[in-house]
Amino acid sequence: MEDVNLLVLATQYMFWVGFVGMAAGTLYFLVERNSLAPEYRSTATVAALVTFVAAIHYYFMKQAVGESGLLSEIDGFPTEIRYIDWLVTTPLLLIKFPLLLGLKEGKGRALLTKLVIADIIMIIGGYIGESSINLAGGFTQLGLWAYVVGCIAWFYIIYLLFTNVTKAAEDKPAPIRKALLQMRLFILIGWSIYPVGYAVTLFAPGIEVQLVRELIYNFADSINKVGFGLIAFFAVKTMSATKNLKST
Numbered sequence: 001m002e003d004v005n006l007l008v009l010a011t012q013y014m015f016w017v018g019f020v021g022m023a024a025g026t027l028y029f030l031v032e033r034n035s036l037a038p039e040y041r042s043t044a045t046v047a048a049l050v051t052f053v054a055a056i057h058y059y060f061m062k063q064a065v066g067e068s069g070l071l072s073e074i075d076g077f078p079t080e081i082r083y084i085d086w087l088v089t090t091p092l093l094l095i096k097f098p099l100l101l102g103l104k105e106g107k108g109r110a111l112l113t114k115l116v117i118a119d120i121i122m123i124i125g126g127y128i129g130e131s132s133i134n135l136a137g138g139f140t141q142l143g144l145w146a147y148v149v150g151c152i153a154w155f156y157i158i159y160l161l162f163t164n165v166t167k168a169a170e171d172k173p174a175p176i177r178k179a180l181l182q183m184r185l186f187i188l189i190g191w192s193i194y195p196v197g198y199a200v201t202l203f204a205p206g207i208e209v210q211l212v213r214e215l216i217y218n219f220a221d222s223i224n225k226v227g228f229g230l231i232a233f234f235a236v237k238t239m240s241a242t243k244n245l246k247s248t
């Protein structure tokens with residue numbers, strides 16, 4: 001008889017927690033949306049979209065590790081679902097920068113285009129590499145090169161945020177500026193958890209290491225989807241409150 005594996009149980013449980021957390025986040029952003037001044041509501045809408053899309057994917061991802069807690073029941077990883085989720089949610093997260101900056105038309109579109117193209121390269125590169133690692137059960141040459149390409153694309157996103165976005169934030173009201181500077185750090189520090197998760201499977205073989213990777217990704221997702229959304233939400237909430245004060 002095979003024993004129930006604690007790591008499998010923990011992974012299963014964290015997928016469930018991820019699903020519930022994303023669902024709760026969605027509800028919160030939607031319910032609170034109307035407490036914002038109309039011009040700021042799209043920030044809550046985008047935050048809710050991100051957590052909603054993630055909640056659906058988490059619901060299906062949790063089935064990938066089986067239900068029994070047995071290592072032998074795992075016959076693959078939810079890499080496809082995971083990366084489809086990222087392909088949708090990461091551009092939505094990045095949209096919040098031009099949105100909060102109030103950049104429209106030419107400037108906003110140019111910034112958004114660069115951010116999204118770099119982001120898509122990062123995610124597609126990661127998918128190609130991670131699939132080959134999964135298939136081999138450990139290090140592959142393709143996995144390594146895809147990792148390098150993904151990291152370069154991510155560095156470019158950081159570069160844009162610390163130059164263009166930071167400059168554009170300078171003449172914004174204090175709550176918006178503060179939120180933008182904090183959101184920058186999510187992309188720098190919060191997003192750095194993902195390449196760490198990927199790297200563990202690149203440098204250590206085995207199914208258990210891949211389970212650890214899923215745990216790392218789940219942890220990162222909750223910070224970068226719910227936490228990031230809350231930062232942007234509280235900024236526009238403060239803006240809405242000062243606006244109400246002025247109009248009364």
Ligand SMILES: *C/C=C(C)/C=C/C=C(C)/C=C/C1=C(C)CCCC1(C)C
Pocket residue numbers: 086089090093122123125126127146147148149150151154191192194195198221224225
């Ligand atoms: C909600 C989901 C988010 C914020 C996902 C973010 C994913 C990344 C920042 C992934 C980054 C990667 C690299 C920088 C190198 C290649 C491997 C990836 C795709 C894991």
